[in-house]
Amino acid sequence: MLLNINCEYIIVDFTNPEDALEQLPQNAVDCIILDYNLPVMNGLEFIAQFRCKQKVDTPIIVLTGQGSEKIAAKSIKHGVSDYIVKSEINGGLLHKAIIKGIQKKEMESKEKSYNEFIKTIIEVIPIPLFYKNREGSYLGCNKAFENFMGKSKEEIIGKNVYDLSKRKYAETYAYMDKLLFDNSVTQTYESEFENSNNEKQYVVFKKVTYNNSSGEVNGIIGIVDDITETKNREIELTEKTYFDSLTGIFNRRYFDENIEKEWKKCLRGNETLFLNVSESISFRGTPLLDVSESIISE
Known part of the structure; x- marks a missing residue:
């Protein structure tokens, strides 16, 4: 049938599925045309055993004399590239199915290689x-x-x-x-x-x-x-900038910058600024400066 459509094919026949399972993994082929009804096992059982032995996903076309949707669904689930009823088959249809299967395999192979490439980049x-x-x-x-x-x-x-x-x-x-x-x-x-x-x-x-x-x-x-x-370096720098190293409290620079911000905020909102400056500054329990007295004296 394929030889009559003016296309070059090298065809290898197997009548025994067990012989095919033994020889096909050792000899790469572009496509497998498989009858669903085989001696010893059916086509889906053959596919399951073949996939276990072969690393490359060779496209498989299943032929059957029964137009069963159940068989078709099972075939697709097993990864077949096409499913053809024997009563509808001809050389042209079979040729198109073969080309479609080979192209699908090549596309999937390229996609798999690309995905592995991306995974490698991500990993490194x-x-x-x-x-x-x-x-x-x-x-x-x-x-x-x-x-x-x-x-x-x-x-x-x-x-x-x-x-x-x-x-x-x-x-x-x-x-x-x-x-x-x-x-x-x-x-x-x-x-x-x-x-x-x-x-x-x-x-x-x-x-x-x-x-x-x-x-x-x-x-x-x-x-x-x-x-x-x-x-952490920023925090350390901020602490050195705004905190007194001896007492550990905010220094004059922090006060000047923040009092200016608060004063401008009050001016924009026409509000009154209140300061609580009644606390004494001490270091290790020893009074160093009474803020209220300092401000009053100034």
């Missing part, structure tokens, strides 16, 4: 990276994110922020995710994070939505930048 990125679905469940992450969370990938995938973080942090993360879904723009924000050792860290989340094949927002991809060291 040193910055913690994660991706979630629309419902907020983690679909995957890289090794850096596992280390950051202090959990394995198996402990992360399928969970949401409430499962992995304390509620006070999870509520912020969930709220920011909702804002991102509502606006679908790149989102960057600073937040606190508590690691598996209950140590507080400062991080910057950078997140963006991704779409499905229909162009609909399907989830979130995000990275986490640990800025704890930088933030």
